[in-house]
Amino acid sequence: YALAVGTAPRKNIDRIISAVEKFRDINETNLALIITGMKSKLANKSWVFSLGYVPNNLRPALYSGAEVLVFPSLYEGFGLPILEAFACKTPVVTSNLGSLKEVAGDAAVLVNPNKVSSIVDGLEKIIKNRKASEKYIKKGVKRVKKYGWEIVAKDTLKIYSEGKNT
Numbered sequence: 001y002a003l004a005v006g007t008a009p010r011k012n013i014d015r016i017i018s019a020v021e022k023f024r025d026i027n028e029t030n031l032a033l034i035i036t037g038m039k040s041k042l043a044n045k046s047w048v049f050s051l052g053y054v055p056n057n058l059r060p061a062l063y064s065g066a067e068v069l070v071f072p073s074l075y076e077g078f079g080l081p082i083l084e085a086f087a088c089k090t091p092v093v094t095s096n097l098g099s100l101k102e103v104a105g106d107a108a109v110l111v112n113p114n115k116v117s118s119i120v121d122g123l124e125k126i127i128k129n130r131k132a133s134e135k136y137i138k139k140g141v142k143r144v145k146k147y148g149w150e151i152v153a154k155d156t157l158k159i160y161s162e163g164k165n166t
Helices: 013-027 056-065 080-087 098-107 116-127 130-147 149-164
Strands: 002-005 033-036 048-052 068-071 092-095 109-111
Touching: 002 013, 013 033, 013 068, 013 116, 033 056, 056 080, 068 080, 068 116, 080 092, 080 098, 080 130, 092 098, 092 116, 098 109, 098 130, 109 116, 116 130
Parallel strands: 002 033, 002 068, 033 048, 068 092, 092 109
Antiparallel strands: none
16 A cells, blocks of 8 residues: 555645546556544545554554555645655655755655656556665665654754854
């Protein structure tokens, strides 16, 4: 299955559903889409599952079981699901805009979130090419280490220290 996190309009769920549907048709596959977040009727498709809120203790299993995290949001303040996926060794397809491309760096497939065809291409890069998928997983595991609390605390302290000298 592909995993999508969040149902707010900025999460781009309609395009994600369209992209997964197109990917399924092109590749004659039975890839399912699991969506977490506010439980709602998102699509009348037998392969789309809306789980609603998933507690923190269950999220690692959900990420770990996914073929890919599909997270082409139109905008985000940060993009924590990308790091959660990296930590669970799940490859990521995300937006090439704003904070998401900064968080993901070169450890994810970056796509144009406004184009279904771009999201489909991103899915194909991950799901159809095991070698590429493994490469992104390795980069993701490495990248997530840059965001540990200890590192953030040291960087914050450094910024405060530098401010005192001016």
